[in-house]
Amino acid sequence: MSPAPTPVPPVFNLVDDPWIPVRGRPDPTRRHPDRPxxxxxxxxxxxxxxxxxxxxAIGxxxxxxxxxxxLYALTSRITGLDEAGPGAWAERREDAVEEGHLDEGKVEAYLDTYLHRFDLFHPEQPFLQDPRLAQQCDRANTAGVDKLITTRPSGNNHAWFHHIDSTSPDLPTSAQAAMHLLIWHYYGPSGRCSNRTVGDVKAANVxxxxxxxxxxxxxxxxxxxxxLLAGLPEPGQDVRRAADLCPWERAEATDPTxxxxETAGPCSRLTARSQHALLLVPAPTGQHVTDAFITWAYRHKIPRQGDPYLIWQTSKEGNTYPRPADAQRALWxxxxxxLLKDPPGGSHPRRPEVFATAPEVSEYLRVRALGFEQDGQAKDVQFVDASTPPVLDLAEEQEPATAVEIGRLRALGELYGYRLDKAVRRAWADYTAAPKxxxxxxxxxxxARYWPDAEAEFWKHVDAREFVGAAAAFRTxxxxxxDKITYTALGTLRGAKAAARARVELYGGPAKTPAKAAATRPGTPTEDK
Incomplete structure (x- = not known):
C-alpha cells in the first residue's frame, strides 16, 4: 500500500499571481509588443x-x-531613491524619469530576493500577517470572512452593498482578501478585537x-x-536603508509587547505603522480565504505624524492632526x-510633503484624493475618491502668482457657501420660531444647490487663468x-419677512461694530475685488 501523498500547502504569491486590476494606456510605446x-x-x-x-483600476x-x-516603497528600493545619496536625489530621480521605465534587472532582483515574503499563505512569514496568531488567539472565536471584508456588514453594522448570511459565508477570493488585508492595516478601527495572549499580556483592544x-x-x-516616481518622498540625509525596513524585509517578527x-525613513513610515495584526486562513487550493484572525499588533501606539500624503492641520489646542475625509467636501x-507652501486658514494647514517635489517629474500631474469617511471606531460612512485635471504645474514653486490667486478663488467660493448656509438657517429659524x-x-x-455650481465656476476661472469677477459669480x-430655497415661504407674511431679514447674511450680515469686524473668521476674504 503506497503512502498517502503529502498535501501541498496553499500558495497565493502577490508577486506573480494576478490580483491588481489595471487599465492600459491608450497609446503606449510597448517594449513588449507581443505581450498584451x-x-x-x-x-x-x-x-x-x-x-x-x-x-x-481598484474600485x-x-x-x-x-x-x-x-508601491512607493518598492519603487524607492528598486530605483535606489530610498536614500538621499549618492549625488543629488532630484537629479537621480530625473535620470529615472528619462529612462522611461523601471530597470527590469533591478525589479527582478528585488522581488526574487523577497519572493517568499509576498506569499499570502506562507507558513512562517505570510505577507503582512503574523502566523503566531494561530496560537495566541482563540481558535473558536475568530473574526470570520465577513469581518475581514470591510464592505460587508458584521455584528450590528449596516449593510453597504448587499446583505449576507453569516451562517453560510460567501468566501472571498485570495485577491479580494489581499485588498481588504491592506485596508485593515491602514484604516482599521479602534476598540474591541479578538483576545490575544502574549506571555503575561492578554488584551482585546486595539x-x-x-x-x-x-x-x-x-x-x-x-x-x-x-x-510612482512623482509619489516618492525625498528621504532625509540621515536615512539608511538597513534601518528603514519594510515589514517583509525583517528577518524576524517583532515583539508585540x-x-x-522606530520608523527610520520613508519606507518604514509608509509600510510599518499598522496597529492591527491579521492572519488569513486559506482554502486548500489557495484561491479563497475561509477565515481570519484580527487583533492588536502592539500595545504601544505608533505616532501618526510623518505621512507625506496627508494635509496636516493644527487644532485650537495646538495638536496636529490630518485633514479628515468628508464625502460631502469637493476636492477643489x-x-x-x-499648491501653496503656506496655505491660508485658521487651522494652519500644511500641504502634503510629497507635493514639494512631485511637479519635477512631469508638467501634467493631476491630484487623486483617496480616503474613507469613518469615525474612530466601528462606523464606516463612505468611500472618497476624487481627481483634479492636471494642476500641479500651478504649484507655488512653478507659478507663484497663479497659485495665490487659486487660493483666493477657493476662499471666495467657501465664503459665499458659508454665507448662504448661515442665511438659510437664519431664515428657517425666523420662519419656524426656532430658539437658535x-x-x-x-x-x-x-x-446641494450651491457647491456643484461653485465647483464648476471655480474650474472655469482656473482653466481660463482669469480671476477677475469671481466674487460676483459666486455671489450670484x-x-x-x-431665492429658490426660500420661494415657498414667500406666500405668508411671516415667511416673506424671515426671508427678507436673513438675506443680508449673503452680503456679510448686519453692519458690524469695529470690535466685531476685527473678529471676522480667519482664512476667508472680507472684501471682494
Missing part, C-alpha cells in the same frame, strides 16, 4: 510594465491608497490604523510609472492647500440658491 497587457496583474508585471499602465479607494504606499478617517492626496501622471520599531476646496440657528432642510438644500450662485 492583462486586465489583472501581480506585482512583478505591474512594476515591469508600469510605463504601459495608465492607472490601477476600493482605501485599498488603492494603501497599495500606493506599498488602536486605530494610521489612516483611519483620513483623506490622502496622490500625484498621478500619464502612466503608472510617472505616478515591546515598543514598535483643498486645492490651495496642495441649527441644521435644517433648507441648509441641506442650499448645499448663492443668491440664486437662496
Amino acid at each position: 497587457l492583462p486586465e489583472v496583474v501581480g506585482l512583478r508585471e505591474l512594476l515591469l510594465r508600469a510605463d504601459e499602465i495608465e492607472q490601477i 476600493l479607494p482605501p485599498a488603492l491608497s494603501a497599495l500606493y504606499r506599498i 488602536t486605530a490604523g494610521p489612516l483611519r478617517s483620513t483623506l490622502s492626496y496622490h500625484p498621478e501622471g500619464e502612466s503608472l510609472f510617472e505616478t 515591546a515598543p514598535p520599531p 476646496r483643498d486645492l490651495d492647500a496642495l 440657528l441649527r441644521d435644517c432642510a433648507w441648509a441641506v438644500d442650499a448645499a 450662485i448663492a443668491e440664486d440658491a437662496y
Whole structure:
C-alpha cells in the first residue's frame, strides 16, 4: 500500500499571481509588443510594465491608497531613491524619469530576493500577517470572512452593498482578501478585537490604523510609472536603508509587547505603522480565504505624524492632526492647500510633503484624493475618491502668482457657501420660531444647490487663468440658491419677512461694530475685488 501523498500547502504569491486590476494606456510605446497587457496583474508585471499602465483600476479607494504606499516603497528600493545619496536625489530621480521605465534587472532582483515574503499563505512569514496568531488567539472565536471584508456588514453594522448570511459565508477570493488585508492595516478601527495572549499580556483592544478617517492626496501622471516616481518622498540625509525596513524585509517578527520599531525613513513610515495584526486562513487550493484572525499588533501606539500624503492641520489646542475625509467636501476646496507652501486658514494647514517635489517629474500631474469617511471606531460612512485635471504645474514653486490667486478663488467660493448656509438657517429659524440657528432642510438644500455650481465656476476661472469677477459669480450662485430655497415661504407674511431679514447674511450680515469686524473668521476674504 503506497503512502498517502503529502498535501501541498496553499500558495497565493502577490508577486506573480494576478490580483491588481489595471487599465492600459491608450497609446503606449510597448517594449513588449507581443505581450498584451492583462486586465489583472501581480506585482512583478505591474512594476515591469508600469510605463504601459495608465492607472490601477481598484474600485476600493482605501485599498488603492494603501497599495500606493506599498508601491512607493518598492519603487524607492528598486530605483535606489530610498536614500538621499549618492549625488543629488532630484537629479537621480530625473535620470529615472528619462529612462522611461523601471530597470527590469533591478525589479527582478528585488522581488526574487523577497519572493517568499509576498506569499499570502506562507507558513512562517505570510505577507503582512503574523502566523503566531494561530496560537495566541482563540481558535473558536475568530473574526470570520465577513469581518475581514470591510464592505460587508458584521455584528450590528449596516449593510453597504448587499446583505449576507453569516451562517453560510460567501468566501472571498485570495485577491479580494489581499485588498481588504491592506485596508485593515491602514484604516482599521479602534476598540474591541479578538483576545490575544502574549506571555503575561492578554488584551482585546486595539488602536486605530494610521489612516483611519483620513483623506490622502496622490500625484498621478500619464502612466503608472510617472505616478510612482512623482509619489516618492525625498528621504532625509540621515536615512539608511538597513534601518528603514519594510515589514517583509525583517528577518524576524517583532515583539508585540515591546515598543514598535522606530520608523527610520520613508519606507518604514509608509509600510510599518499598522496597529492591527491579521492572519488569513486559506482554502486548500489557495484561491479563497475561509477565515481570519484580527487583533492588536502592539500595545504601544505608533505616532501618526510623518505621512507625506496627508494635509496636516493644527487644532485650537495646538495638536496636529490630518485633514479628515468628508464625502460631502469637493476636492477643489483643498486645492490651495496642495499648491501653496503656506496655505491660508485658521487651522494652519500644511500641504502634503510629497507635493514639494512631485511637479519635477512631469508638467501634467493631476491630484487623486483617496480616503474613507469613518469615525474612530466601528462606523464606516463612505468611500472618497476624487481627481483634479492636471494642476500641479500651478504649484507655488512653478507659478507663484497663479497659485495665490487659486487660493483666493477657493476662499471666495467657501465664503459665499458659508454665507448662504448661515442665511438659510437664519431664515428657517425666523420662519419656524426656532430658539437658535441649527441644521435644517433648507441648509441641506442650499448645499446641494450651491457647491456643484461653485465647483464648476471655480474650474472655469482656473482653466481660463482669469480671476477677475469671481466674487460676483459666486455671489450670484448663492443668491440664486437662496431665492429658490426660500420661494415657498414667500406666500405668508411671516415667511416673506424671515426671508427678507436673513438675506443680508449673503452680503456679510448686519453692519458690524469695529470690535466685531476685527473678529471676522480667519482664512476667508472680507472684501471682494
